[in-house]
Amino acid sequence: MFARNLSKSVSRTVLFAFTITALCMTFSSTASAQNFNKKTTVTFSAPVEIPGPSAQVLPAGSYVFRLLDSLSDRNVVQIFSKDESHIYATILAIPNYRLRATDKTVMTFAERAAGDPQAIRAWFYPGDNWGQEFVYPKKQALAIARITKLPVLYIPDEVAQNIVAPVKEASEPPVIALKEAPVRAITPTGEDVAVTEVVVPPPVAVARLPKTASDLPLLALAGFLCLAVSMSLRRVCAR
Numbered sequence: 001m002f003a004r005n006l007s008k009s010v011s012r013t014v015l016f017a018f019t020i021t022a023l024c025m026t027f028s029s030t031a032s033a034q035n036f037n038k039k040t041t042v043t044f045s046a047p048v049e050i051p052g053p054s055a056q057v058l059p060a061g062s063y064v065f066r067l068l069d070s071l072s073d074r075n076v077v078q079i080f081s082k083d084e085s086h087i088y089a090t091i092l093a094i095p096n097y098r099l100r101a102t103d104k105t106v107m108t109f110a111e112r113a114a115g116d117p118q119a120i121r122a123w124f125y126p127g128d129n130w131g132q133e134f135v136y137p138k139k140q141a142l143a144i145a146r147i148t149k150l151p152v153l154y155i156p157d158e159v160a161q162n163i164v165a166p167v168k169e170a171s172e173p174p175v176i177a178l179k180e181a182p183v184r185a186i187t188p189t190g191e192d193v194a195v196t197e198v199v200v201p202p203p204v205a206v207a208r209l210p211k212t213a214s215d216l217p218l219l220a221l222a223g224f225l226c227l228a229v230s231m232s233l234r235r236v237c238a239r
Helices: 002-036 138-148 157-164 173-180 204-208 216-238
Strands: 040-044 061-067 076-081 087-097 106-110 118-124 130-134 152-155 184-186
Touching: 076 173, 087 157, 087 173, 106 138, 138 152, 138 157, 138 184, 157 173
Parallel strands: none
Antiparallel strands: 040 061, 061 076, 076 087, 087 130, 106 118, 118 130, 152 184
16 A cells, blocks of 8 residues: 555655656746847837838838748848838848847947938847948949948848748748858948958957857756656655
8 A cells, every 4th residue: 555655745846846857948948049049129210221022111110030040041121110020031141240249139230321321230139249340242342332431241242032932931932042052242432351250259269169050058957957856746746
């Protein structure tokens, strides 16, 4: 009888411990998903220009920026309406580095004359040293470079139509076409230069130990904590 009760207690303990472990994994996975795509709602007080086949301009208002959800596409940015019912652009980006991270979203712009839409150059997620430097179609990039007197990243114009395709998955042809397009930088005089003329390379120490989007260490810690809880409960029930 004692053995049977003990067996039931152990069974309930193991089941309870398993439930705790599952909850730990679920909560961790939810947090990971939210951080993974860097979803950010941004409100612009004036029109802004984004990459597109015809110099796409977003009116003043709120928009959602997020990375395309794929382990292999950490540098493809999508821009949605505030309620995420409409997608404005799927944009190829290049990692850009900043020395000091901030606790707020930062957007950098290619400055223009007063009254003209400012062109977005880069997006930095809160707490990240790495940001996304936007790549423009060549014709649009040259126009921005001539106004700002600075080189701008570009892809061939014939690939630009893929930017406005209503894609949802990284495996869709428009995304693949953007990823496979050669990326260069163009100067105000129309000359091609290396991408490093635009993006900031990381310090040597950072290059050796790049920051990743992986939450494996956090998951491992959660697993150990849940295991410790289950072992403690088993000891209590054994008494």
